[in-house]
Amino acid sequence: MTEVIDGDAVAERIRADLRDGIETLADEGVEVGLATVLMSDDPASETYVSMKQRDCEEVGIEGIHVELDPEAPEEELLETVADLNDDPEVHGILVQMPVPDHVDERRVLRAIDPEKDVDGFHPENVGRLVAGHPRYRPCTPHGVQKLLESAGVETEGADVTVVGRSNIVGKPLANLLVQKARDGNATVTVCHSRTDDLAAKTRQADVVVAACGVPELVDGSMLSEGTTVVDVGVNRVDADNEKGYELVGDVDFESAKEKASAITPVPGGVGPMTRAMLLYNAVKAAGRQEGVAVDLP
């Protein structure tokens, strides 16, 4: 039988375990503060940010939400980031991506205090990760690692094929998985839109991670029997329902499930884990900045 990995349940457990750290900090008079900055009127971005705020409320983290007019000048976003950097009650800062075209994304990421960079996107934190001593693991890759661990999938010695080379998922995940670590030691193949014979690379894998943003690109015909399949895709496609859309992964779930030994669904797989690991980074950030030792799950 194929195991459908329940991301909502694993995320729930991580949130419950984070409460210990949040209480330890509270005992020291510290309330964890996590700021989200939204400069977009894209409905998907709005949904994600409001979900993150709800998560904060659930675990007892102070969520600070800043919304900027998508037409505002870049300077306004940089000033907002500078104010949050200076605010001692803010331990973590997330600027929701993508930012509008007239805003230089790299400039914004560089402006965030690396100690408060709970996305792990600042070049200093990227460098630390690649060098093997991450400060904050990017939320989605970390969530994927936790999901594999919870499903009892060993990465040590495993052949992992990552489809996608983005800065927020493919590249950091590939780096984490090759590292000399209990949740690393994998042999990683990174594929992308120019990869020759993608199916050959996915068929040779023990674990396939689809993170390319192409709806249902990876299907059962591209998988060997017994593969673990992790679907990072969250594509909104038009649908005839009350929402007007449907969430579709980068994996064709039905055909992939026929081959997989374990598979993550969309929704309810990696998405909730990304949000849980953001809370994890916020608690870690607060502990570091306040000099309080916190146990993390």
Ligand SMILES: Nc1nc(=O)c2c([nH]1)NC[C@@H]1CN(c3ccc(C(=O)N[C@@H](CCC(=O)O)C(=O)O)cc3)C=[N+]21
């Ligand atoms: N600075 C920054 N950091 C991010 O981490 C970041 C970002 N920008 N921009 C956009 C992407 C996307 N992302 C998701 C997080 C959770 C779900 C999630 O919880 N999805 C639910 C369903 C959501 C729904 O119903 O629409 C699920 O898969 O079950 C999805 C997508 C974080 N991102």
